[in-house]
Amino acid sequence: MNEQGTVGTGHEHEQLGLSNGQVIDMYKYMLLARKFDERNLLLQRAGKINFHVSGIGQETAQVAAAFALDREKDYFLPYYRDYGFVMAVGMTARELMLSSFAKAEDPNSGGRQMPGHFSSKRLRILTGSSPVTTQVPHAVGVALAAKMRKQDIVSYVTFGEGSSNQGDFHEGLNFAGVHKLPVIIMCENNQYAISVPAHKQIGGKVSDRALGYGFPGFRVDGNDALAVYKAVKEARERAIRGEGPTLIEAMMYRLSPHSTSDNDMVYRTKEEVEENWKKDGIARFKAYLINCGIWDEAKDADLQEQVALEIKDATDFADNAPYPKPEETLLHVYADDREEGEKAWQ
Numbered sequence: 001m002n003e004q005g006t007v008g009t010g011h012e013h014e015q016l017g018l019s020n021g022q023v024i025d026m027y028k029y030m031l032l033a034r035k036f037d038e039r040n041l042l043l044q045r046a047g048k049i050n051f052h053v054s055g056i057g058q059e060t061a062q063v064a065a066a067f068a069l070d071r072e073k074d075y076f077l078p079y080y081r082d083y084g085f086v087m088a089v090g091m092t093a094r095e096l097m098l099s100s101f102a103k104a105e106d107p108n109s110g111g112r113q114m115p116g117h118f119s120s121k122r123l124r125i126l127t128g129s130s131p132v133t134t135q136v137p138h139a140v141g142v143a144l145a146a147k148m149r150k151q152d153i154v155s156y157v158t159f160g161e162g163s164s165n166q167g168d169f170h171e172g173l174n175f176a177g178v179h180k181l182p183v184i185i186m187c188e189n190n191q192y193a194i195s196v197p198a199h200k201q202i203g204g205k206v207s208d209r210a211l212g213y214g215f216p217g218f219r220v221d222g223n224d225a226l227a228v229y230k231a232v233k234e235a236r237e238r239a240i241r242g243e244g245p246t247l248i249e250a251m252m253y254r255l256s257p258h259s260t261s262d263n264d265m266v267y268r269t270k271e272e273v274e275e276n277w278k279k280d281g282i283a284r285f286k287a288y289l290i291n292c293g294i295w296d297e298a299k300d301a302d303l304q305e306q307v308a309l310e311i312k313d314a315t316d317f318a319d320n321a322p323y324p325k326p327e328e329t330l331l332h333v334y335a336d337d338r339e340e341g342e343k344a345w346q
Contacts, residue, residue, distance in 0.1 A: 010291075010292070011292055012226050013226055013292075016226060016229060016230055016233070017233075018067070018226075018229070020292075020294045022067065023225075023285075023289060023294070024289065024294065024295065025067075026063050026064065026067055026088075026225060026285070027282075027285055027286060027289060027295070028303060028307075029059075029063045029066075029084060029087050029088045030059045030060055030063050030084060030225075030281070030282045030285065031282065031303060031304070031307055032087055032093065032307050032310065032311075033055065033059040033062070033063070033083045033084035033087050034056065034059055034084075034282055035307050035308065035311050036083055036087070036093055036096065036097075036311060036314075037052075037054050037055055037056050037059075037083060037256070038056070039311050039315060040052040040054075040100055040115070041054060041256070041260065043100065043315070044260045045260070048101070048319065049100045049101055049102075049115075050102070051114055051115065051259065051260055051261070052100065052115060052116075052259065052260045053080050053081060053114075053115065053116045053258070053259045053260075054081065054254075054256035054257065054259070054260075055081035055082060055083045055084060056254075056255045056256040057190065057252055057253050057254050057255035057256065057276070057280065057281075058081055058082075058084070058188055058190060058222070058252050058254065059083070059084035059281070059282060060084075060222065060223055060224075060225050060228070060252075060281025060282055060284070060285060061186075061188060061220075061222035061223075061225075061228045061250040061252055061281070062078075062082050062083070062084035062085035062088070062158075062188075063084045063085065063087075063088045063225070064225040064226070064228035064229040064232070065085060065156070065158075065186060065228055065229070065232045065250075066084075066085050066088035066089050067088065067229060068228075068229045068230075068231075068232035068233040068236060069089075069154070069156055069184075069232065069236060070153065070154075070236070071088075071089045071090065073124075073151075073152075073153045074124065074153050074154050074155065074156060074236075075124045075125075075126065075139075075142045075146075075153065075154075075155040075156070076089060076123070076124060076125045076126070076155075076156050076157075077125075077126045077128070077135040077136075077138055077139045077142070077155065077156065077157040077158070078118050078125065078128065078135075078157075078158050079116075079128060079132070079135065079158045079159050079160065079163075079188070080114075080116030080117065080118075080128060081116065081160075081188065081190075081254075082116075082118065082158055083096065083116075085158070086118045086120075086123075086125060089123055089125070090120070090122075090123045091107075091118070091120060091123065091125075092314070093310050093311060093313075093314035094313070094314045094317050094318065095107050095108075096115075096314070097314040097315055097317065097318035098111075098317075098318045098321060099111075099113075099115045099116075099117075100115045100318065101318040101319060101321065102323070102324075103318055103321040103322065103323060103324070104321070104322050104323060104324040104325070104328065105321055105322075107119070107120060108120070108127070109127070110324055110328065110331070111323065111324045112324075113127075114130065116128075117129070117130070126138060126139075126142070132159065132160070132162070132163040132166060133159050133163040133164075133166040133168040133169050134168055135157050135159065136157055136159065136168050136169050136172035136173070136185065137168050137171055137172040137175070138157075139155040139156070139157035139172070139183050139185070140155075140172045140173075140175050140176045140181055140183055142155035142183070143155045143176065143181035143182045143183035143239075143245070144175075144179060144181055146181075146182055147179070147180075147181055147182060152240050153182070154182040154183060154184055154236050154239045154240065155182070155183045155184070156183070156184045156186070156232075157183065157184070157185055157186070158186045158187070158188055159187060159188070160187070160188055160189070160190060160193060161187055161188075161189040161190070161191075161193065161198055161201060161202060161206055161249075162192075162193020162194070162196065162201055163187075163193075164187055164202070164206045164209065165201060165202070170209075172185070173185065173209070173210070173213045173245070173247065174213050176213070176215070176244070176245040177210075177213035177214040177215050177244065177245060178213075178214075180215075180242065180243065180244035180245070181239075181244060181245055182239035182240065182242075182244070182245070183239065183245045184232060184235045184236060184239065184245070184246055184248065185245060185246070185247045185248070186232070186247075186248040186249075186250060187206045187207075187247070187248070187249045187250065188222065188250055188252060189206060189222070189249050189250060189251050189252065190252050190253055190254035191252075191253050191254060192254055192258065192264075192267075192268070194258045194262065195258070195262075195264075195266065195267040196267075197267075197268075205217075205219055205249060206219075206247070206249040207219040207247055207248070207249035209247065210245075210246075210247035214244075215244050215245045215246060215247070216238075216246050216247070217246070217247040217248070217249065218231050218246070218247070218248050218249070219248075219249045219251060220248060220249070220250050220251070221250075221251055222250030222251050222252030222281065223251075223252060223279050223280065223281035223284055224281065224284070225281060225284075225285045225288075226288075228248075228250055231246075231248050231250075232248065234246075235248060252281070253276040253279065255273060255276060255277060255280070286300065
């Protein structure tokens with residue numbers, strides 16, 4: 001279907017209803033997510049943490065989408081690379097680092113789940129699961145509940161393009177289309193399903209699949225923060241008006257390996273990765289802010305220093321936090337542990 005881009009010629013964020021302060025905050029979250037990701041890659045190589053799934057190259061679309069939603073009311077079902085998104089809706093670097101270190105205070109799972117399986121009752125982030133795309137029908141269920149209760153909220157769910165070939169994706173979209181549910185379904189098309197390139201996964205556009213289920217689909221440049229913001233904002237407005245779901249395919253590139261267990265040079269070239277670094281959305285958004293006259297290199301240097309301190313604080317905090325006790329393995333497993341478990345997770 002349609003391919004969207006930003007509107008206007010200069011200061012496009014103002015035309016979209018974003019203030020200077022808001023777009024600067026967007027950039028801050030993008031940078032924080034990038035530095036968090038880079039630190040985790042180093043921690044894993046140093047043997048301090050066991051595993052990390054990177055979202056480098058995808059932060060721009062994640063943060064832009066978060067800013068287009070109602071971060072006080074909507075429900076979120078992010079997938080395992082969405083560090084930029086969950087930070088932008090309220091998760092802290094400390095909270096996420098506790099998860100990386102699998103510590104007892106990890107708000108996502110108490111150190112039980114792999115990092116990237118986000119969960120927060122406070123922020124309305126529904127817990128994810130390792131099987132891919134199971135979150136799509138869950139998001140549709142949340143949207144059904146919102147419609148039944150006549151609430152002016154939406155659910156928002158993300159996944160990779162490889163996941164769009166799973167049955168959960170199609171079943172979720174079909175149900176959402178039939179019942180015109182207020183759900184925004186965003187595919188973060190990063191070009192690779194682990195080692196399989198997109199052209200060996202999908203015969204056409206993911207966004208075109210919306211046609212078969214009776215609602216709009218759009219492909220946007222995932223490295224263009226304002227294009228993603230515009231698409232998600234308009235999708236939310238449609239949903240609140242009762243016009244049903246929207247499928248958004250944000251085109252981007254996974255700049256890092258699939259995970260710390262992956263050797264990406266087996267299935268792609270160094271030159272390909274380097275070429276895509278030139279399209280990095282964070283650098284592009286920084287240049288946009290400078291061009292608008294609301295940012296400069298001195299401010300950027302200060303922000304880089306602040307972010308570095310925040311990441312160091314989060315790392316030290318999580319590294320020194322206690323591990324779960326062995327008996328906590330039984331929490332939320334047996335009924336007689338329910339009261340103790342609820343206290344532990346409050």
